[in-house]
Amino acid sequence: xESVGLHLPTLSVQEGDNSIINCAxxxxxxxxxxxxxxESGKGPQxxxxxxxxxxxxxxxxxxxxxNKTVKHLSLQIAATQPGxxxxxxxxxxxxxxxxxxxxxxxxxxxxxxx
Amino acid sequence: xxxVSQDPRxxxxxxxxxxxxxxxxxxEHNRLYWYRQTLGQGPEFLTxxxxxxxxxxxxxxxxxxxxxxxxxxxxxxxxxxTEQGDSAMYLCASSNSGRDTQYFGPGTRLTVL
Numbered sequence: 700x701e702s703v704g705l706h707l708p709t710l711s712v713q714e715g716d717n718s719i720i721n722c723a724x725x726x727x728x729x730x731x732x733x734x735x736x737x738e739s740g741k742g743p744q745x746x747x748x749x750x751x752x753x754x755x756x757x758x759x760x761x762x763x764x765x766n767k768t769v770k771h772l773s774l775q776i777a778a779t780q781p782g783x784x785x786x787x788x789x790x791x792x793x794x795x796x797x798x799x800x801x802x803x804x805x806x807x808x809x810x811x812x813x
Numbered sequence: 814x815x816x817v818s819q820d821p822r823x824x825x826x827x828x829x830x831x832x833x834x835x836x837x838x839x840x841e842h843n844r845l846y847w848y849r850q851t852l853g854q855g856p857e858f859l860t861x862x863x864x865x866x867x868x869x870x871x872x873x874x875x876x877x878x879x880x881x882x883x884x885x886x887x888x889x890x891x892x893x894x895t896e897q898g899d900s901a902m903y904l905c906a907s908s909n910s911g912r913d914t915q916y917f918g919p920g921t922r923l924t925v926l
Contacts, residue, residue, distance in 0.1 A: 707853060731913045742817075742904055742917035743856065788855050792913055799844065799908075800869060801915060803855025 707786060709808040718776040720807045722789035727770060729791035733801065734763060734774045736785045743788060746774070776809075784811045815840060817918035819905050825924045826895055833891045834921045838907030845888050846906040846915060847880055849873065856904050856917075862888060863910060895925045 712718050724732065730751040735743035749756045749763045749772075756763050762775040772789050786808050790801040818837045826832050838845045844863050848856035859878070861869045864885040874880075877895075882888040892899055902922050906915040 733914065735917070740922075742819075742919045745914060745916060748914055790855070798869060799861055799913075800846070800858035800871070801848075801856075802858070806853075806855055 707806050707808045709810060711810045711812060712779050714779060714781060714811055714813050716779055718774075718779045718783070718809060718811075720774045720776075720787050720809065722772040722774075722804045722807075724770050724772060724789065724791045724804070725802070726791060726793040727767070729793040729802075731792040732763070732765060732772050733790050733792075734761075734772075735788045735790065736783075737788060737806075738785045746787075779809075779811050781811045781813055784809055817905055817907050817916055819903075819918040819921050821921060822919060823922045823924075825926065827926050828895060828897060830895055831891065831893045832895060832923065833889050834903055834905075834923075835887060835889050836905030836918060837887045838905070839916060842907035842909050842916075843885065844908045844910055844915075845882055846908075847888070847890050848904040848906065848917075850902040850904055850920070851900075859890075892923075895923075897925050899923060900925045 733748040734746040737743045747758045747761050747763050760777045764773045786806045788803050788806045790803045820835045846861045847859040850856040858871050859874050860880050862882040877893045880890045902920040904920045906917045908915045
């Protein structure tokens with residue numbers, strides 16, 4: 700049967716510091732990547748996305764970096780606030796457009812200390 | 814707020830019962846997705862509709878699961894003969910064709926006793 704991992708990787712930061720959350724993706728044919736924030740008991744909330752023809756994209760207080768060579772994605776949050784505390788998921792849309800499903804990573808728990 | 818809505822938000826049922834969940838997508842979105850999420854895991858894709866056509870189904874979607882989107886607007890997900898292993902959060906998302914961003918609803922938390 701499927702095992703359930705209850706112990707998420709955790710990143711603990713001080714309020715006001717910058718946070719970097721990392722993600723490794725699996726499919727080199729993936730052409731679209733997206734970050735979601737999920738608070739307890741709620742659905743995932745869209746943060747920022749990036750297409751595979753870009754290396755970097757910036758939003759308000761957030762930046763996503765894509766390194767296709769090593770299949771790595773990161774989310775940078777500037778001046779982290781207590782309201783940023785949540786689980787963060789990266790997801791990829793793979794197979795060069797042959798599918799519309801998102802494949803999610805494990806998730807990282809961001810804990811912001813006041 | 815005209816985001817994705819799901820009903821009910823919570824459902825407790827006994828093993829062997831049938832349950833049905835509803836999802837209303839963002840009004841102008843023609844694509845609708847169902848995902849399942851268990852504790853500590855990321856969402857897992859179940860199925861996807863474009864308008865009323867069901868275009869993709871995961872192997873996770875056993876024959877006890879059926880999804881419909883009869884008029885290309887809201888969708889229902891039915892689970893027949895529920896099992897304890899079906900306990901999870903069932904998430905719905907929607908998007909527009911031509912744009913990949915999927916927006917999620919609040920989910921339906923299913924507990925099978």
